[in-house]
Amino acid sequence: MNQFSYKSGAARIEFGRGNFGRVRDLVLDLSCTRAVVLATEQQGEIAETATKHLGSVAGGSFAGAVMHTPIEVTEGAAAYCDSVQADCLVSVGGGSTTGLGKAISYRTGLPHIVVPTTYAGSEVTPILGQTEQGLKTTINDTKVLPTAVIYDPDLTDTLPLKMSIVSGLNAMAHAAEALYAQNRNPISSMLAVEGLSAMKDGLGQIASDPQSKSGRDSALYGAWLCGTVLGQVGMALHHKICHTLGGSFDMPHAETHAVMLPHTIGYNAQAVPDVLQPIATLFGGEPGPALYEYAKSVGSPVALKDLGFKEEDLDRAASIAASNPYWNPRPIDEAGLRVMLQNAFDGATPPHTPQ
Secondary structure (H helix, E strand, O other): OOOOOOOOOOOEEEEOOOHHHHHHHHHHHOOOOOEEEEEEHHHHHHHHHHHHHHHHHEEEEEEEEOOOOEHHHHHHHHHHHHHOOOOEEEEEEOHHHHHHHHHHHHHHOOOEEEEEOOOOOHHHOOEEEEEEOOEEEEEEOHHHOOOEEEEOHHHHOOOOHHHHHHHHHHHHHHHHHHOOOOOOOHHHHHHHHHHHHHHHHHHHHHHHOOOOHHHHHHHHHHHHHHHHHHOOOOOOHHHHHHHHHHHHHOOOHHHHHHHHHHHHHHHHHOOOOOOOHHHHHHHOOOHHHHHHHHHHHOOOOOOHHHHOOOHHHHHHHHHHHHOOOOOOOOOOOHHHHHHHHHHHHHOOOOOOOOO
């Protein structure tokens, strides 16, 4: 077997229905007594539930998390945490809330417990994406990795169908890109395939019956695996494109990942079809077109134009993404990205891989 390196994440994982009620126990296990609950403005109800579960160790609440983790929001939230003498953070929600908690924890060193309510998967990665002056940059540091994660499928049972689908495809993107990562290894590839399989099955059940508990369990399990593998290997074209569209054009995070996934995987399948064979096997066809058909079958958006992206911005998006690119198995050139982005804008099927 070829030589490889493998590093496991340090986060404590608690998976199971009803585990949300144990958040106070985790805070106490960290010897903390003043936990601040983080959420978005729309998640006031679940933030209140978290506060009730925390009881005497609740130290306050900040419901101002937003997409793409703007620096100015982080600064305001960190100042609030300092004002209430917080000694712990509890992020409840999706990727936006998790990102805010990561950013505060990275700056302050406060322990960070995450309670995901979507399938984002970022709660188990040491990666922080944040936006300043219209550009999204990333930090990869073990200090970003949350201290503990509570996965409670009960919290995803009421996740709206549309958000369930795009959030799940966002998670799939983590695992799909991990298959061809420069520093992939046998363990990361095994996790990626298992995560893709669990998410595929879970989303299929949810698309047929949004109340399916087995589907929700499988999808959340898949999200954990997909996020875990992203935290262990490097990112490439897919994440570079999505960071560009999100940070520079304020595109919705999960929806953008969902639309771009078939196109970025199809782009790279031309260079590494053997490495992406697990996707071909799972989804029944060439990786790009097969992912596109799967996304349509579960009701995902498939066109950037339907997300509000403007066609006149395609040239600038390609230029930004081509500058300072991440490592990628297929060489990145602006012209090739422009063609790929046009297909994604139009909602066209990714081109077939030349034989």
